[in-house]
Amino acid sequence: MKFLVFVKQIPDPDIPPAQFRIDTEKNTVAPPQGSSPAVSTYDELAVEAALRLRDDVGGEVTVVSLNNNPVMNVIKKPLAMGSDNLILLQDDAFEGGDAMTTARVLAAAAKKVEFDLILCGRQAGDWDNGQVGSYVAEMLGVPIVINSGKLEVNGDKIRVERTTKDGRDIIESPFPTIITAGDEIGVARYPKLRDIMAAGRKQPEVWNAQDLGLDPSKVGDAGALTKVNRLYLEEKSSQVEMIEADTPAEAGEQLAMKLRDLKVI
Amino acid sequence: MASGVLIFGEFADGAIAGVTGELLGVGRKLADSLGEELTAAFIGDGIAQDASGAFPMGADKVYVVDDPSLRLYQSESYADVAEKVLKQVDPNIVVMGTSTMGRDLAPKLACRLETGLAMDCLELSAVPETKGLIANRPVFGGKAMAEVDCGSVRPSMATVRLKSQEALDPDSSRSGEVVKVDAGLDPSIAKSIIVDSVQVEVEGVRLEDARIVIGGGRGIGSIENWGKLEELAGIMSGAVGSTRGACDEGYCELDTQLGITSKTVAPELYMAVGISGASQHMSGVAFSKFIIAINKDAEAPIFRHSLYGVVGRWEDILPAFQAKVQELVSE
């Protein structure tokens, strides 16, 4: 089977709140010194899910990423984890896009290669949109199952387990289809040093707007439908009252009394 | 010409779900600032009777697609009927909840209409001159906020975070017209199908409905200790929620996880025990009325979100807390 995985590079999602700064000119994050970007958390789970399926039923995992300035050892991590190919989508015309324009480019790339299953993250850890997978599904006219957990190939369908608010659903979707990966996928594998070295030597394929037959007015800034007016930090009013007592037990009792004062208990 | 605001309401267990009230609350505000109508649409099976319950909550008009084939949410079928309703209503703004339905349906519709969509927003405002939509939403795992202009195509679309919006006080004198729309579905369009749905019975209070939520984190330390939180929740008539940290350690079930990619709760009291207070977790509890925290690290970010805090090991603090609570509730 042919698996495509959409992978996005994002600023390190674990920058501590105290060090989190914003570039208000560009409306982006200004990462602290020495911080390295990362593969978006759920995209790593999507890669993991694809690798498990490939190891189960055989086939090929191709990673696709749209990024004009990738950090090579970051964007090659899915290769080091065990993916077979990497395709980078790069063009000046892709700059300044939104979820819709990103999806247009990714959908065009998916059309150019064959696939049975596309996997992507439920939402990218930078803008937390959760849109691109659904947009690509609509553009390609294929079904989608979002926020998936355990996956299993079941004949001509993929079987998906998904946690619901009070239990779980089993969903089946016929190939070709799109799955977005949620927490329930579990934990992504760590690449071995040897595989990191091998991935370093692999050359990605690079496609631009023309290779994909894309109209430049439909991608990037020119094609974007939405615009971020302002990125800002919220003031946290730190009005916490610390309960000081001679012993921890007394502190516990005082905390309970506070709840009585608040009429919570 | 496009006009008005359309919300997609939801039913749960045969009654109008809480999210609908929130959507009508924010929808009313948007419609009033445009000086236009607010329409509520419902899709489901056996809901026509109860859909008029949206009028007291703020709707001017109600659309219903009631069909046995729509009993469970099905991606393609719901998208088709929602698109049909949308074209008939022809609104300037469409709002849904960031629910299981909204997460799937909203982007599908936005793509079909090639229009701007902002997901999981906390605040929405309409621009009277352009009939456009401005959305404020948490980004970067809740560490920052973005103000997004949803663009010039109508309708503009947004989903709002569950429990983030205020419902209106019901006004039983309000009424209006109910329009029934025929589903007219071709069953063969349904592709991704729910083949099995397992309901897990919860003991005690449901997490989403609980007035008091005890949140446990990695600091709880073991499955056995987790039982102590459940005991405390029992005494307080509350429920136990968890963090990614606690779930990763296997102390609790994933369906108790709270946060940006899991459940949102808005209880009167959220009591965080052994939780560091990562932005991704706080996103799921930020609408709690009061937050209190016990953490052994005085620098833990959780204290920045709390009204009261105690620095120390929970093992030393909780027993006396629990005894006092027991005494107070049995008075």
Ligand SMILES: Cc1cc2nc3c(=O)[nH]c(=O)nc-3n(C[C@H](O)[C@H](O)[C@H](O)COP(=O)(O)OP(=O)(O)OC[C@H]3O[C@@H](n4cnc5c(N)ncnc54)[C@H](O)[C@@H]3O)c2cc1C
């Ligand atoms: C894309 C993305 C999405 C995420 N989504 C979510 C989400 O939806 N929900 C979520 O919860 N997380 C989410 N996370 C993870 C989140 O960033 C944090 O890692 C997680 O919330 C940490 O859990 P924790 O506070 O239990 O653990 P830790 O951060 O390890 O904190 C444990 C705390 O316990 C304290 N402690 C230890 N022992 C004791 C003791 N004996 N007594 C008192 N205190 C003690 C410590 O001082 C510490 O502060 C997400 C992360 C990413 C990157």
Ligand SMILES: Nc1ncnc2c1ncn2[C@@H]1O[C@H](COP(=O)(O)O)[C@@H](O)[C@H]1O
């Ligand atoms: N620039 C990109 N390159 C590759 N995949 C992407 C890109 N942007 C988004 N995606 C994929 O789409 C998913 C959802 O993204 P989003 O809608 O932006 O939250 C991500 O988790 C990725 O799998």
